[in-house]
Amino acid sequence: MLFNENKGTEMWSQMLKENFNVTDANKCAWIAEYASVHEIHEAALGLGGGNVNPTPAPAQGVGSLYATPLNTLGMGNVAAPGDPAMGGSGAFFKQAVGSGDIPVSTLPMALNVALLTIGLELVPVIPAKGPWALLTYMDFPYAGGKMGGKNEIMGLDGRGEGAENKPLYFKVLAAADEIAKARTNFTEGAELTFKIGDATVIGTFKGLGRMDGGIICQVKSCKNTAGNISLKEAFTGAAAVVTGGTETVNLAAPTVDFAQTHVDFVDGFANFFNGEKRPMDRAENETGTGNVIGLRLFSKWIKMGSYEVTATVTRQQLQDLPLYGVDAVSKVMEACQNEITQSINARILEHVFALGVTNAVKQKVRQGVDLNLYMGTAATKPLAAFGLKEFKDVYGDDQFARFADVKNAEVNTSAENTYSRQRRISSRVLAAANLVQVTGRRGRANWIVTNAQVATALQDCAGYVVAPMVNNLLQDGSRDLYQAGTLAGIKVYVDPYMEWDDCRICIGRKGNGNEPGVIFMPYILADTVSITAEGTMAPKMLVNSRYAIADAGFYPEAQYFTFGVYSDFGLI
Numbered sequence: 001m002l003f004n005e006n007k008g009t010e011m012w013s014q015m016l017k018e019n020f021n022v023t024d025a026n027k028c029a030w031i032a033e034y035a036s037v038h039e040i041h042e043a044a045l046g047l048g049g050g051n052v053n054p055t056p057a058p059a060q061g062v063g064s065l066y067a068t069p070l071n072t073l074g075m076g077n078v079a080a081p082g083d084p085a086m087g088g089s090g091a092f093f094k095q096a097v098g099s100g101d102i103p104v105s106t107l108p109m110a111l112n113v114a115l116l117t118i119g120l121e122l123v124p125v126i127p128a129k130g131p132w133a134l135l136t137y138m139d140f141p142y143a144g145g146k147m148g149g150k151n152e153i154m155g156l157d158g159r160g161e162g163a164e165n166k167p168l169y170f171k172v173l174a175a176a177d178e179i180a181k182a183r184t185n186f187t188e189g190a191e192l193t194f195k196i197g198d199a200t201v202i203g204t205f206k207g208l209g210r211m212d213g214g215i216i217c218q219v220k221s222c223k224n225t226a227g228n229i230s231l232k233e234a235f236t237g238a239a240a241v242v243t244g245g246t247e248t249v250n251l252a253a254p255t256v257d258f259a260q261t262h263v264d265f266v267d268g269f270a271n272f273f274n275g276e277k278r279p280m281d282r283a284e285n286e287t288g289t290g291n292v293i294g295l296r297l298f299s300k301w302i303k304m305g306s307y308e309v310t311a312t313v314t315r316q317q318l319q320d321l322p323l324y325g326v327d328a329v330s331k332v333m334e335a336c337q338n339e340i341t342q343s344i345n346a347r348i349l350e351h352v353f354a355l356g357v358t359n360a361v362k363q364k365v366r367q368g369v370d371l372n373l374y375m376g377t378a379a380t381k382p383l384a385a386f387g388l389k390e391f392k393d394v395y396g397d398d399q400f401a402r403f404a405d406v407k408n409a410e411v412n413t414s415a416e417n418t419y420s421r422q423r424r425i426s427s428r429v430l431a432a433a434n435l436v437q438v439t440g441r442r443g444r445a446n447w448i449v450t451n452a453q454v455a456t457a458l459q460d461c462a463g464y465v466v467a468p469m470v471n472n473l474l475q476d477g478s479r480d481l482y483q484a485g486t487l488a489g490i491k492v493y494v495d496p497y498m499e500w501d502d503c504r505i506c507i508g509r510k511g512n513g514n515e516p517g518v519i520f521m522p523y524i525l526a527d528t529v530s531i532t533a534e535g536t537m538a539p540k541m542l543v544n545s546r547y548a549i550a551d552a553g554f555y556p557e558a559q560y561f562t563f564g565v566y567s568d569f570g571l572i
Contacts, residue, residue, distance in 0.1 A: 009036045020115060026512070027121070031114045034127040034522055038107050041524070109337055110525040113545070118481040118493070119345035120520060122352065122447055124513035128523040128548065133302040135519075135552055141258030142269060143294030144168045148230020158230035166222065168291055169206065169259040169266055170231055171214035172240075174251040176365040179213040183366070185247040192217055192244045196254070199224040199234040205244060209264045211439065211555045213366045215242070216259050216266065218275065231256050261293055262441070263555065302550045304523040307343050309336045309543045312533065329539055333528070336543040338480075340526060344547070345481045349449060349495060349506075351394070351549055352518055356506045356562025358393040359439065361402050363561075369435065371561070373428050374406045375421050376568030377413060381406055386566040387501040394557065418460075421567055425454065425505075426461040426487060432507040432561045433490055440558035442515050447491040448507045451498035455484050457571040463488045503571070508560040516553025517560075523547055 013032035016022040022031065114120065126133075145166040148158035158166050172194065186192065186205050192215070194201040203217025222234050235256035242249045259266065268275040272291045273284035311332045321328045363369040374381045383391060383403035391400050409424055410416050433445035450458075458464055466485045484494045490507070498504070511517050523546040533540040565571065 009033050012036055022115070026124070030125040030127060031111070034114060034125075034525065035107060035111060037127050037129060038110055038524070109333070109528060109543070112337055113341055113344070113525045114522075117341045117344050118483070119348040121483075121491075122449070122493070122508065122510055123348060123518045123520050123549075124511055124515075125520045125522065126513050128302075128304060128521045131304045131523060131546070133304075133521055133548065133550075135300050135302055135550060137298040137300075137552075137554060139258075139296040139298065139554065140261045141294050141296060142167060142169045142261060142264075142266065142291070143258065144292045146230065147256065147258070148232040158232070161221075161228055166219045166231060167258055168269070169216055169218055169264075170203065171209055171212075171216050171257050171259045171264060172235070172242075172251070172254050173212060173214045173257060174254045176213065176361070178249060178251050179208065179215070180365045181249045182215050182242065183208055183213070183368075185249055186215075186242075186244045190244045191220075192242055194234070194240050194242055194254075196234055196236065196240040197224075197238050199229060199236075201231065201234050206259075206266050207264075208366060209259070210366070211263055211362060211558060213362065214257070214259075214264070216264055218266075258294070258296075260554075302521060302548045304521070304546045304548050307340060307545045309339045310540070311336050311543075312536070312540045313538055314536065315538045318538070329530075329541070333541060333543070336528075336541065337526065340543060340545045342480055344520075344545070346497070347549055348518070348520065349481070352449070352508050352560050353504065353506045353562050354392055354394040354396075355518065355551075355557040356508065356560035357391055357399055358395075358557040359561050360563060361393060361399050362557070363435065363439065364402055370403060370406065371428050371432055371435070371563040372403050372406045373424060373563070373565045374408055375410050375416070375424060375566070376408055378568075379408055381408070381566065383564055386503065386564045388504050388564050389499060389502040391504070391562075391564065416569075418569075418572070421569065421571065422457045422460050423462075425457055425565055425571070426463070428563065428565070429458070429490070429505065429507060430488060432505070432563065433488075436507065436509055436559060436561055439561075440509060440516065440555075442511060442559065443509060445490060445507045445509045445559075445561070447493060447510060448487070448505055449481070449493045449495055450505045451500065451502055452494055452496065453500050453571055454503050454505060454565055455492060455494045458487055458492060459485065460572075461487065464492075467492075503565040504562060505565060506560060506562045511559065513552075516558065517551075517556050519550045519552050521548045521550055 009029075009032045012035040013028055016028050016031055016035075022028045145160075145168075146158040147167065147170075160166065188205060188207055190205045192203055192205045194203075199222070201222045202220040204220065206216040206218060208214065209216060219231070222229055222231055224234070235254055237253050237255065240251040240254045242251060261269075268277050269291055271278065271280050271284075272289075273280050273287055313328045313332055317328045360369075360371070372383055372386075374386075382400070383406055384400040386406075391398065391403075393399050429448060436445040437443055459466065464485055464487050467483045481493055481495050484492050486492060509517065513519060525545055525547065527544045527546075528541060530539060530541045532538070
């Protein structure tokens, strides 16, 4: 199977380049891989043309999906002729006779969906080999000991005096508003005391987690009235009072976890002698073994979902439309294909916008960042008054209230004009692109999606390059999501289904499939079955698509950022 799949991928890759002018290497690679897998599926159903001989062979050369029950009654199953190569010399004239029908291949429609669905340019695509797929994540925490909970595989039991048997750093997680208070009340290097019931945990404050805002501390002691306990025994979910100097923060239901190296970098970890940020000298370096980085593995199964469209035509339409040069069946099938394409685009956009809102909320709490842009006469304007259709995070929660005091970006309205306001939008886009690089640590954002009004405003800005009009199969912006141009190297896409006043901007980064973020996983991009409907005796067609939109990595939201734009004076 793997050999045949690789062979088919090479063949399809060459065909896509020569016949469809697919020049993007990543796009060509995944479409070729998908086409090869799809071809193998069809070969297994007995449709021929593939590289696999199914065992056992389907009756009459066709699988049950394409057999008589789903086709015109009385005609029998589709049957391919025998293979003359299997009979030796002279076998060509002795081969089994087929039905004379041509089995229907759904691969051409699937390729059309792959080529025309612009939303697939926003996220990596990894074809699924079956109805389930497995995603695996790796985490590298600052280890050195256990938390004391079940299924922890690193170090000892976490009950020793001081830090000997506990992780070097621990991270306390709590509600976003509570973490925000910790950001303003505590300074790096301060000694924090966590009081949870009869347990007392003391640690040195190292900062807040970059993504989750967790309070990171270097452990000093963890005890209750009975003596030394583990960190998991101390943080039981009960309320905690955190004291640092003269400042106090209340945590309603704190939990504890390892600090993560790639997310919660703590400067000084590599100096295991005393944790200072300077390099160790030789004598300090030779005092013992360095600090420990651990490894945790997480896996999740991704289940493919289905979208299905059914269409019919009447016998009268079949009789009349050819007079006008119209093939009714092909037009209906084209409409079904377009419906599948639009559904895929809508689901991808809905998800990346929600992830962007999730990251916007986190950065508001973590760093006080608010990129929502208000230009007008009032001092502030709530995001809920911007006219945005919605501002929901990935959990489906409305986050308008988080941005109730968006400050006016104009300090001198009389000195502003349309051009300067459009430049402010451009500046916010570039700021969001760089923020994605800072939070995601994979690179700068490389695309934005917005509505027609914002896209028009950006077109007047310096650094904007209009996308060329490409007259081929691969770009058709007349009906659906389309690329309007680039801004400072960032691709600008317009969603024609966003309302004129819904001035949301989602900015994101497309990775290579091995990085955190959204992944589109097609199993069967398009599959179709046609029958003659009983009663009407007219054709009835069904188009089905099976795929999954999966989140890869621990913080996929870090690769996206969503914000809103509003001006009392208009954007254009």
